[in-house]
Each structure stands twice: as structure tokens, then as C-alpha cells.
Amino acid sequence: MNFVIPDFTPAVPEMVLLALASFILIADTFWSERYKYATYYATQASLVIVGLLILFSFTSETAVTFNESFVRDAFADVLKLFIILVSIGVFLFSKEYLQNHDFYKGEFFTLGLFAILGMFVMVSAYNFITLFVGLEIMSLAMYAMIAMQRDSAKATEAAMKYFVLGALATGLLLYGLSMIYGATGTLTIPEVKAVIEAGKANSTVLAFGVVFIVIGLGFKLGAVPFHMWVPDVYDGAPTAVTLFIAAAPKIAAFAIVYRLLVDGMPGLVVDWQQLLIIMAILSMVIGTVIALAQTNFKRLLAYSGIAHIGFLLLGFIAATPEGYSAAMFYVLVYAITSVAAFGMILALGRKGMEFDQIKDFAGLNKRNPWLAAMMLIIMFSMAGVPPFIGFYAKLVVLEEVIAAGFTWLAIIGVVTAIAGAFYYLRVIKVMYFDAPEQDTPLPASTRELSVGVSVYSLSLLVLGIMPAWLMAVAYNSLLM
Amino acid sequence: MTFEQLIFYILAAIAVISSLMMISVNNPVKAALWLVLAFIATAGVWITAQAEFLGIVLILVYAGAVMVLFLFVVMMLDINLVKLKEGFIRYLPIGVLAALGIFALMYMVLGPNNFGMDVTGEPVRFDANHSNTTMIGLALYTVHVYAFILAAVLLLVGIVAAIALTIRRRPPHEVKYQNIDKQVKTQARDRFEMIKMQPVKEKPVENKKEEDE
Numbered sequence: 001m002n003f004v005i006p007d008f009t010p011a012v013p014e015m016v017l018l019a020l021a022s023f024i025l026i027a028d029t030f031w032s033e034r035y036k037y038a039t040y041y042a043t044q045a046s047l048v049i050v051g052l053l054i055l056f057s058f059t060s061e062t063a064v065t066f067n068e069s070f071v072r073d074a075f076a077d078v079l080k081l082f083i084i085l086v087s088i089g090v091f092l093f094s095k096e097y098l099q100n101h102d103f104y105k106g107e108f109f110t111l112g113l114f115a116i117l118g119m120f121v122m123v124s125a126y127n128f129i130t131l132f133v134g135l136e137i138m139s140l141a142m143y144a145m146i147a148m149q150r151d152s153a154k155a156t157e158a159a160m161k162y163f164v165l166g167a168l169a170t171g172l173l174l175y176g177l178s179m180i181y182g183a184t185g186t187l188t189i190p191e192v193k194a195v196i197e198a199g200k201a202n203s204t205v206l207a208f209g210v211v212f213i214v215i216g217l218g219f220k221l222g223a224v225p226f227h228m229w230v231p232d233v234y235d236g237a238p239t240a241v242t243l244f245i246a247a248a249p250k251i252a253a254f255a256i257v258y259r260l261l262v263d264g265m266p267g268l269v270v271d272w273q274q275l276l277i278i279m280a281i282l283s284m285v286i287g288t289v290i291a292l293a294q295t296n297f298k299r300l301l302a303y304s305g306i307a308h309i310g311f312l313l314l315g316f317i318a319a320t321p322e323g324y325s326a327a328m329f330y331v332l333v334y335a336i337t338s339v340a341a342f343g344m345i346l347a348l349g350r351k352g353m354e355f356d357q358i359k360d361f362a363g364l365n366k367r368n369p370w371l372a373a374m375m376l377i378i379m380f381s382m383a384g385v386p387p388f389i390g391f392y393a394k395l396v397v398l399e400e401v402i403a404a405g406f407t408w409l410a411i412i413g414v415v416t417a418i419a420g421a422f423y424y425l426r427v428i429k430v431m432y433f434d435a436p437e438q439d440t441p442l443p444a445s446t447r448e449l450s451v452g453v454s455v456y457s458l459s460l461l462v463l464g465i466m467p468a469w470l471m472a473v474a475y476n477s478l479l480m
Numbered sequence: 481m482t483f484e485q486l487i488f489y490i491l492a493a494i495a496v497i498s499s500l501m502m503i504s505v506n507n508p509v510k511a512a513l514w515l516v517l518a519f520i521a522t523a524g525v526w527i528t529a530q531a532e533f534l535g536i537v538l539i540l541v542y543a544g545a546v547m548v549l550f551l552f553v554v555m556m557l558d559i560n561l562v563k564l565k566e567g568f569i570r571y572l573p574i575g576v577l578a579a580l581g582i583f584a585l586m587y588m589v590l591g592p593n594n595f596g597m598d599v600t601g602e603p604v605r606f607d608a609n610h611s612n613t614t615m616i617g618l619a620l621y622t623v624h625v626y627a628f629i630l631a632a633v634l635l636l637v638g639i640v641a642a643i644a645l646t647i648r649r650r651p652p653h654e655v656k657y658q659n660i661d662k663q664v665k666t667q668a669r670d671r672f673e674m675i676k677m678q679p680v681k682e683k684p685v686e687n688k689k690e691e692d693e
Contacts, residue, residue, distance in 0.1 A: 003622045006625070006626075011626075018633065022636075025640065066625065066626035067622070067623045067624070067625075067626075069624070069626045069627060070626055105644065107640060107643075107644035110640060111637070111640060111641065111644065114633065114636075114637045114640070117633065118637075121630060127627070129624065129627040130626060130627050130630060133627055133630040133631055133634055134630065136634055137630065137633055137634050137637055140634065140637050140638060140641060141637050141641065143641070144637075144640070144641030144645055147645055148644060148645065179589065179590075182590070182594075182595060183594075202594050202599075204588070204589060204593075204594060205589055205590075205594050205595075208585075208589045
């Protein structure tokens with residue numbers, strides 16, 4: 001048997017991230033007593049280092065290594081950079097919250113780094129095994145992060161729900177993967193594609209495998225009818241953790257949907273397209289309708305996130321390279337917007353005052369006009385009002401789905417988007433026209449948070465005025 | 481029927497029956513023991529399929545380590561059996577229906593139509609000196625080395641998560657902690673002190689009364 005040492009260079013960012021995460025894990029036990037914030041700064045520094053590594057070694061060529069279990073292409077690099085960009089914001093906003101709620105612990109940051117490593121593995125997976133292990137690394141770290149606030153019954157309940165349903169979803173996904181393996185006899189994604197296209201695989205087994213895989217992915221994305229965990233987990237988890245699970249994992253989930261369905265099974269597009277159509281319609285309609293009735297801001301964002309996932313799936317339904325690029329653009333925009341939205345809750349929250357009810361925002365304009373303006377940007381962007389970036393995200397997805405001949409789906413999308421504008425505008429109305437309970441000024445809990453939230457919110461406006469750059473990134477990474 | 485088939489059917493029957501027992505017995509300890517039996521029977525099936533390494537690992541790791549740990553946990557917890565079995569009869573029909581439905585689907589997809597011997601062909605038979613362990617080792621450390629390392633990372637995350645969720649450091653006024661730095665730096669004079677004091681004269685023994693003692 002000939003063994004060739006695999007080419008390690010494409011995986012250097014992952015290796016560096018693993019090394020730094022392990023180092024911080026050990027170093028934290030020594031640091032935490034003397035320097036409280038050392039772990040936090042080390043975490044941010046490692047993210048920056050890994051980000052720069054990816055940026056400087058960025059190529060548009062595809063490199064496959066480790067016996068076809070790892071792929072690095074422009075798609076993977078762009079998604080990884082955005083995962084880093086989003087996670088830096090997440091950690092920046094979390095620090096103060098963890099401090100105020102007495103569970104500032106080094107493990108939050110190390111588990112976060114390991115979760116990011118899992119996302120990287122998912123984004124670069126070219127083999128069912130690595131894809132699955134990456135997903136597990138990410139999920140396991142997230143279950144623990146949710147339960148970390150141990151004395152909160154709500155957080156523990158959320159963690160249990162997420163764990164049980166997540167384990168079920170993982171089981172279904174694994175079942176699907178093993179069926180595809182049984183039918184095609186290979187675990188490598190390009191080979192699966194080749195066998196399916198050659199028509200050598202048993203179509204019944206493949207169809208069932210696809211159903212199981214789509215159900216598993218639907219759970220991970222939080223698409224209806226597999227969405228039951230989303231509002232409870234978003235609401236129950238400590239807000240810092242909600243911020244973490246609402247942003248970057250969506251990018252990673254998008255990546256595995258792309259790798260499995262588009263890279264691996266383009267031959268079965270008829271099978272998965274129908275499933276995704278059902279999921280997309282249900283997600284858009286149910287997400288929007290239930291969001292109308294919410295009074296808790298975190299639950300509102302959870303249901304609006306479900307509706308956003310419906311829109312994201314429209315890009316996959318188009319089943320063209322342009323459609324996938326539109327979906328990628330959508331998920332990047334969604335991740336940035338949700339960091340800004342949950343960051344706002346963290347910025348305005350205090351010890352003993354969570355600021356997660358819509359009525360908490362009453363009269364925010366009188367108490368803190370600058371952050372109220374930022375919130376206005378976030379809400380408009382989520383609703384899809386021009387000139388904010390959310391508008392272009394919805395626009396390109398709808399454009400592609402119409403180009404693919406699903407005009408009726410686009411009409412449902414537009415109707416739900418308009419209905420959805422109601423609850424985003426309600427938040428704005430509460431902020432600007434309702435009388436506040438107290439008239440005292442409400443500054444952000446730290447200057448850092450105020451600046452951070454402003455940067456993320458203003459980027460929605462800047463990107464919205466000049467959307468060409470981000471669109472070019474999303475289109476070029478898939479079409480090249 | 482060959483001898484091999486006979487062994488297979490016996491082991492398979494044990495595995496199926498013990499799995500059914502495992503989910504239907506009342507006592508969690510007994511359920512765990514039935515599960516151990518199911519594992520052993522499955523390990524036997526694997527060994528007859530010439531995967532002796534996997535069979536032995538299944539017995540060592542699952543039956544030996546995981547189930548024993550599980551038994552410890554079950555015995556330490558105070559589980560209310562009556563509460564556990566509440567609604568068992570009420571949900572039984574739905575459960576049986578769902579199980580049968582899934583079984584029918586599975587049979588349709590994974591049954592002999594799609595994975596029978598005439599479709600997949602007869603499995604390769606190896607010689608007596610064939611080493612299953614070598615084959616697995618070669619594949620694990622060459623082809624799947626990336627996944628292997630990631631599995632190690634997954635275990636590490638599991639350890640970190642378990643410790644982060646369970647360790648509770650009680651405050652120093654409740655529990656005395658070691659201060660290792662301080663202990664190492666300690667010298668003899670810190671521990672042993674000479675004190676000057678006036679000599680004390682003891683009373684003679686015969687004059688001593690009971691309350692002095």
C-alpha cells in the first residue's frame with residue numbers, strides 16, 4: 001500500500017486555529033486568576049490571526065487534500081472569513097453580558113473557538129465523515145454554551161431541548177448519509193456525484209437518503225416544520241449565546257446544504273427541490289405569521305429568522321449557480337444583521353434588566369437617540385426596505401427564483417415580506433412614538449458595545465448603498 | 481443450512497430478543513443488562529463477518545466500559561419507576577404503530593430488494609491469517625487521518641463541555657483549597673517556632689485531685 005503524505009498547506013488556517021484554541025484552553029487555567037480578560041483578548045487575537053492567514057493565502061483555485069476529505073476553494077475561504085468577522089463581533093458583545101450575569105468563564109471562549117473550528121470543517125468538508133464530525137464539534141460546543149449559565153432553569157431547559165432535538169436531527173442526517181453511502185458505495189462528495197450521474201445507484205435508496213438528509217439539514221437550519229426548537233432556544237439561552245448560535249452557525253449550515261445537495265447530489269435535484277419548496281413556503285408563512293404575535297424581542301427575532309431561512313431556501317430552489325450565489329449573499333447579510341440585532345439587546349441590557357421585551361424599547365428615541373437610529377437601520381434592513389442591504393438580499397433571491405420559473409413562489413415571498421414588515425415597523429413605532437416608562441437617558445452599557453453595534457449597523461447601510469462589492473464576492477466565489 | 485448460518489441465526493435471534501426486552505422491562509438496571517447481551521450478540525455477528533477487531537472493541541468499549549458506567553449512574557440515581565412508566569399503556573398503540581410504519585419503510589428501502597445478495601454480490605472471504613485490525617489501522621491512519629484527528633477534537637470538546645458544566649468551585653470560606661505556590665515556597669522556619677517561656681512547675685502526683693486531670 002502506497003501512502004503519500006497529504007498536502008497540509010490548504011488546511012493551515014484550521015491547524016493554526018486548533019493549536020491556538022488548545023493553547024488558550026490550557027493557558028486559561030493560569031491566566032484566569034491574575035488577568036481577567038486575558039482569555040478574551042487571546043481569543044480575539046487568534047480569530048484575527050486565522051482571518052489574516054486565510055486572507056493572505058486566498059486563491060480562487062480549488063485545492064483538495066487528505067484523500068479527498070478536505071477542500072479549499074474560494075467559496076470556503078469567503079465563508080470562513082465571514083464566520084470570523086461575525087464571531088469577532090459576537091465575542092466583543094458577549095464580554096460585558098457574561099460579566100454582568102456572573103458567568104464570565106474562560107470555557108465560553110474556548111468552546112466558542114472549537115465551535116468555529118467545527119464550522120470551518122463543515123465549510124471545507126468534501127467527505128461525509130468530515131462533514132458529520134465537523135457538525136458534531138460545532139453542535140456539542142453550542143449545547144454546552146447554552147447550558148453554561150447553570151443556575152438558570154430557563155437556559156438548562158433550552159439546552160436540553162436543543163440537545164435532544166439536535167441529536168435526533170443528527171441521527172436522521174446520519175441515516176440519510178448512510179443510505180447514500182449504501183447506494184453509491186462511496187463517501188467522497190465528488191465521487192457520490194459521479195456515481196449518481198452515471199445512473200449506477202439505486203434510485204429508491206437515493207430518494208430516501210435525500211429525504212432523511214433534507215430533514216436533518218432542515219433541523220439544523222431551523223426551517224418549518226423542523227423549527228420547534230428555534231424560538232425556545234433563542235429565548236431560553238443567555239442572550240450572548242443566542243447571538244452566537246443565531247449568526248455564524250447559519251453560515252456553516254448553508255455551507256453543508258450547498259456541499260451535500262449541490263456539490264454531491266445535483267443529479268437528484270428533482271427530489272430535493274420539491275422538499276425545499278415545501279419547507280420554504282412553510283417557513284416564510286409560519287415564521288411571519290407567528291412573529292406577528294410576539295411580545296418578546298428574542299422570540300420575534302427567532303421567528304423572523306425562520307422566515308429568513310425560507311427566503312434563503314428560495315435560492316436553492318432556483319437550482320442555478322446564480323441562485324446559489326443569491327442564497328450565499330442572503331446568508332451573509334442575515335448573519336451580519338442578526339449580530340447587530342442581538343448585539344443591540346446586549347448593549348442596552350443591564351444586570352437584572354434583560355431588555356428583551358419589545359415594550360422595553362418604548363421611547364428609546366428619547367432615551368438614546370443614536371442607538372434608536374441604529375435599531376431603525378437594523379429593523380429596516382431586516383424588513384427589506386431600500387437602501388439597506390436586506391433589500392438587495394431579498395431582491396436577488398426573488399430575481400433568481402423568478403428566472404428559474406417559480407413566479408408563484410416569488411409572489412408568496414413578496415407577500416410574506418410585506419406582512420413581515422409589520423412587526424419590524426412595530427418595533428420602530430414603539431421606539432419613536434410610544435412614551436417611555438422612564439425618561440432617564442439610557443447609554444449603552446459600555447462604550448465598546450456602543451461603537452461595536454454602531455459599526456455593524458452602519459455597515460448594513462454602507463453595504464446597502466454600495467451592494468456591488470458583497471454581491472461580487474458571493475457571485476465570484478461560486479461562479480468562477 | 482450451513483453451520484455459519486446456524487450461528488448467525490442464533491446470534492441474531494439473541495440480539496433481537498434482548499433488544500426487545502431492553503425496551504420493555506421495568507427496571508432500568510435490568511434494561512442495561514439486556515442491552516449488554518444485545519451488544520455481545522451483535523459482536524458475535526460481526527466476528528462471524530470477519531470483523532473480529534470491531535467485535536472485540538464493541539465488547540470491550542460498549543459492554544465493558546460504557547454500560548458499566550451507565551449502570552453506576554442508574555444505581556446512583558433515585559429513579560421513580562412508577563412515574564417513569566406513567567402513560568405507557570396509553571402511548572403504546574401510537575408507539576407500536578410508528579415503530580411498525582418505520583419498520584415497513586426501512587424494509588422497503590434497506591430490504592433484500594435493494595441490498596440483497598443478488599444485488600450486492602457475495603461478500604469477499606478472506607484467508608484465516610487475514611488481519612482485520614491491520615486493515616482498519618491502515619485505513620484509519622492514512623485515508624481517514626483527517627477525520628481521525630477531528631474525532632479527537634470532538635472528544636476534547638466533550639471533555640471541556642462536561643467539566644465546564646459540572647465543576648462547581650465552592651467559595652474558600654466553605655472549603656479549604658490548597659495553595660500550591662505557597663506550599664512549595666514554605667521553609668522550615670515558617671512552620672517551626674521557638675518560644676521562650678517561664679518554666680511551669682507541676683504539682684506532686686499525690687496531691688493531684690481528680691478535676692486537675
